[in-house]
Amino acid sequence: MIAALKAHLPILLVAVPLFAAPLCALFRHPLFAWTVSMLVTAAAFAGSLCLLAMVMAGGPLSYYLGGWAPPWGIEFRLDAVNAIILVIVAGVGAVTMAYARASVGQEISRAAQPLFYTAMLLCLAGLMGVAATGDAFNLFVFLEISSLSSYVIIAMGAERDKRALTSAYTYLMMGTIGATFYVIGIGLIYTVTGTLNMADMAARIGELEQTRTIPVAFAFILVGLALKLAMYPLHLWLPNAYTYAPTVVTAFLAATSTKVAGYASLRFIYTVFAADFAFEERTLLFLFLPLGLVAMFASSAVAIFQSDVKRLLAYSSIAQVGYMVLGVSYGNVTGLSATILHLFNHALMKGGLFLAVGCVIFRTGSHSIDAFRGLGRQMPWTMAAFVIGGLALIGLPATVGFVSKWYLVLGAFERGWWPVALLIVASSLLAVIYIWRVVEIAYLQPAPAGVAVKEAPLSLLLPCWVLILACVVFGVYADPTVTIAETAAQSLFFDPGAGLPPMDGP
Amino acid sequence: MTHYLILRVIAKLMVGPIMLFALYVQFHGDFGPGGGFQAGVIFAAALILYGLVFDLTALRRFASLELLCSVMALGWLLYVGVGFATMLLGGRFLDYDFLAADPVAGQHIGILLIELGVGITVAATMLIIFEVYAGRKIATEGEDDA
């Protein structure tokens, strides 16, 4: 039984949420829907950990659907990169789902709750699918599953603030344009290679580099994914979407959806188009490097002036995406490891921070920076979580942020880019400013008179602290995450795992 | 629309054949052009026509939103369920060969069930979209009256 489960693990991670989602819609009961979702996400998390262990121990895995072996059928191909992304998505999914019970109970009407969980599970399945699949078109389908459901769950914030509707609309417009760009790129590659399997594409593209089609396809795919990734300057949909979505959704999407899009870009940049593809090298140098740097500074600077904490964190997310883009632009293994590490680490800290803000919203009903006055004393645990998450964002030692920054700077040194190294550390000082604005207001300003705010309930604090503690644990003991990230970077860089024998059925 | 006798009569006559055609497209998808997506839309079109001519409330009498949602979920479950069934029978996800003793028969059964799931879901979804959009107007008018 266990062996059978293990053999089918790659597809189960996607299929189980996909199966559970209609159940939630069928039996329209909030508690039932939540229980199912909780069980499914917890199981998915366990499964993804198991998968990660399998990949780290035994190298890449391949699983194909139906009776069609790759490169014809849809293949799920897993190496360290996918596995770590799956862990992020499922882990954050499980934590936010635990948080959802109380938070969603307050923010979304009872009748809509089962449908909310349906959409949430669909989004999870979509994201897991994007991370797991080895088929370029299948990736598009999963991307759209996750995107469509995230438009829905963002729009559900309209019960509190009607601006959620317009932000979901904007996201829908830009997201669809991005997805369509991606499809164009895939179509172009298909015209010259005749395959949709990524590993197969990688093998065939080598000879075709000189044609004009391949660079064009590369550009289309990159722009499409960059839209989903909220890469500067294609980030315009993100701040509003994160600000007005329900808390759980913001935390979940901030920690996962941009990460998955980031993964997909990595997959295309390094696996499908090889790293020595000349056009790509130029793209990294002349596009990714400056854009990453601009994102780091411009978005952080904008974050400083926000009067809404959720929007502040949203802008900080764009800046953090800048770090990831920067890591990719080095074009070396250290930079790539830094990017993968930051994908993981940023999910932890941003998830934790948004959940902490969610606790404040739960008690005060507001995410304006004004609502934080005096909370240091009234909600000590929530604010302590916020401070630790903030320190991680700044990148102080003993937090995950430090680990990512270490490798990011190290990569810059390896590349010989001294000024870039200095710019990286300088940009994290901007994070000090925007985090400290909130900290000062929370701790050093008296609470508004006559308003008694209680500490958030345990069901909210616990999930929040799980992520925050993970920030510290993986900051103090970064050995495992760094090892995984380095393995992942190596496998992206040197060994795309071409010609991998498919996993046997039981 | 209650005054347009011709429309009502013709619509009544049309609904049946359209549904029949939908079923044909659905089950012929195995051998020729067709399949669940197309059949679902055609099937839904028949009912939407009925709803347009005979009023939304008439359509809702036998296809209420709640029912449609459940039907949609069931169609969806059928699809994913087949995938799980093949896995339980010893194959991979959606490997129809294992649905019957003979792989070719298995392929037949598999594609039939999958397309059925798709057809049901698509039909239900189209109807839901129609009813929700059309129903929105009724809801707002109702508010105005009150």
Next chain:
Amino acid sequence: MIDFAQVLSHYNYWVIITLMMTGLYIIVARGNLIKKIVGLNIFQVSVFLFYITISKVAGGTAPILTGDPDTVYSNPLPHVLILTAIVVGVATTALGLALVVRIKEAFGTIEEDDILEIEHALESETEPQA
């Protein structure tokens, strides 16, 4: 010198490019939310056409087994893919329209400029009184 024969023989690309640019232009230039969705649809349709035309094999027939080994078939795979993409497109359109309906109910308008004005008003309301 432009080779007109070459240009004309790729007429399908010209159609696709025209459609694509028209769609993108509408999305960017129109303030009406419904019109934007129309633009998005035109944009997507151009991609559907792209897939469909690239899979056409000259002289090929519909990819249904005829039993004759010499039959030339068109490539069925892109058609299947684009069927999926069409479904995704329909879903996106439906969702987009649903959002527009809700926006109309919430804001009383579907003109982008008016909505932005209302949002700015909301923004300054919630601004901290420091």
Next chain:
Amino acid sequence: MMMTPELALILSLAIPAIGALGIAVTGARPNLREAVTLLTAGALFAVVLWLLQHHLEGGVATLTVLNLLPNLPIAFTVEPLGLVFALVASGLWIVTSVYSIGYMRGNDEANQTRFYVCFAIALASAVGIAFAGNMLTLFLFYEILTISTYPLVAHKETPEAKAGARIYLGILLTTSILFLLTALIWTWFEAGTLNFRLGGILAGQIEGPAVAILFALYMFGIGKAALLPFHGWLPAAMVAPTPVSALLHAVAVVKAGVFTVLKVAVYIFGVDFLAESGAADWLLWVAAFTLIATSVIAVTKDNLKARLAYSTVSQLAYVTLGVGLATSMGIVGGTMQIVAHALGKITLFMCAGAIYVATHKTEISQMRGLGRLMPFTFGAFLLGSFSIIGLPPTGGAWSKWYLVMGAADTSQLVMIGVLMGSSLLAIAYLIPVVARGFFLPLSDQEDRPQPPGYEISTIRWSEMREAPIWCVVPPCLTAVLSVLVYFAAPTIAAFISPIVGQ
């Protein structure tokens, strides 16, 4: 349970951490809370003493906890330099704890529990810095020290306190993240290790102007050493309650800074490598400039704590100057300065606090004649001043002696002049405080007709207005200690000589 070196190292970090927890838990009952504070301080000092004894017996204490990054563990090692720093910090914590109890209660301050908790965490990180076995561990505790002292600086929660705390955090984080972290990663990139090793790890790994740049990154990155132009945080931190200024901004935090400077010079670069490469030459001049400039500023300050703060900046530059000399004498002098200045400056700060508690006066111009009302406080202040100036028989004399010797060794005659000049300036800014206290009439009695036979310079015991005894005994104690250091100096010099290869 048998005491092992590993256990002692763990305890030295765990005791203040557990103490902080205990203080937080017992926060509702002040007496119990203060008892926990004192107990923690005492226990920590005992453990450090045990480690000292262990070290003197030739024992080696190292501890590797876990890998923060692959091949880069969090590690601790006991070595003479660290022991000196740990002893100073933990020993003076006891004194300061006693003092802060008097001060905080005497002033009826708010948020006392937070105060004591942060204090204990700050001490834990100071010990962590002292015993760090590699640069990464040191950096880790260095940053914890910054963060944990922020609430102490902002303690009063007034707009000035907030502004001061902002500058404090801003400068310390900016320098440490911008320069120190970069230097760390650069070192790791070049040397492949960050372990402290006698003779340095960089020798042969890096050459040319890069050495000087890297060294500059370190020196300016260690913002706590308050080298110009990154000294602004120290005066800004003076908005904190006086015990904080006394222990943290005269001892723990600033000494952590110069201690790190010494560590980097001795264990990362190596004194010989520094001397060979000439990378530290520029540092001499920066340190000398800091020394003189801040002394001059100190003379112009009327606020006593501000004057002491600038004096601290100037005195810290002595240590940096010692490093800049890149000789063994310089290093010994720097280490001696850490001890001597710690004792001297904590005395001065505690006196300033005692004056504030007793009379609520902060400006020097208001302190005329106070010496006769507070003879013990001003007496201690005088001894402390001697140590800062460098007059025998106080510890400060030795550190200046070694530094001048070091300057003479390297024929840096200008530096000898700088050291002398700065001592003269120290006289100019410290002695007037005492002189006014003893020899001028009380400011509020100036205009009053004096009774016949009234001698303004007489101490009138009947009118004594000393601060609470908890605030007076500690400075007297540290004043006495700074005299004792004068006699213990050769022992200390012998103790640290192994690390400088004498």
